[in-house]
Amino acid sequence: MKKAIIGLVAGMLIGSAGMAAAATTQTVQAALAKFTFSVDGQKQTLKNDPLVYKGTTYLPVREVAEMTGYGLEYDNTKKSIDLKSKGGTDVSTELKAKTLLKGRTLIELLAKKYPDYATPTDNKLSLSLDGNLIIGDQKYALPYDSQYNYDVSPLIDARVLSVEDL
Structure with a gap:
């Protein structure tokens, strides 16, 4: 009987921990898309496909920055992305x-x-x-x-x- 109660309590603890972890993670469903992409009329090729989520297209910011002549600084600790023009x-x-x-x-x-x-x-x-x-x-x-x-x-x-x- 003790083994059954211990097993039940352990199962409940594991189950609730799994639900708590799932509650902190948000999942979205997006689609990869193929687009013709140009900068000033010049066709560009993206290495990574854009994502489409709820009708909005998301482009890879580093690639787009490089194509448009910007430098990109990424700081993971601050969760920031800074685009800077090159050459002043x-x-x-x-x-x-x-x-x-x-x-x-x-x-x-x-x-x-x-x-x-x-x-x-x-x-x-x-x-x-x-x-x-x-x-x-x-x-x-x-x-x-x-x-x-x-x-x-x-x-x-x-x-x-x-x-x-x-």
Whole structure:
């Protein structure tokens, strides 16, 4: 009889411990999905498939950060993720100020063509959202559309860029 009571008590303890552990763990059901993913019109391949949960798509943040030019700092003890722009530039503004030429932004193309002006700290090569382009001591006003696609014909007319550059 004692063995039966001990067995019953032990079974209840094990059962309640299992229920307590289950109560602290939350499970969700999500689906892996395949998406076409692009950054500034350039198709990208994700190494890890996105998850879809309750109609919301969750992307792997480290991969997306790298694709968009951000660095990622992860702190497990604080449970924090910090995205930082690389090179000291305001990437959010730069992403708005895009004209893709041969898969590069206008600034990237000009930085390659004029490397002496491409130092991020001296602001000798910059493009503002209102179309003002600075290259060294020269200023150019570039017409643009609502998507911040800039017309580079003034740069071709001024011989800053050639048709071959495009």
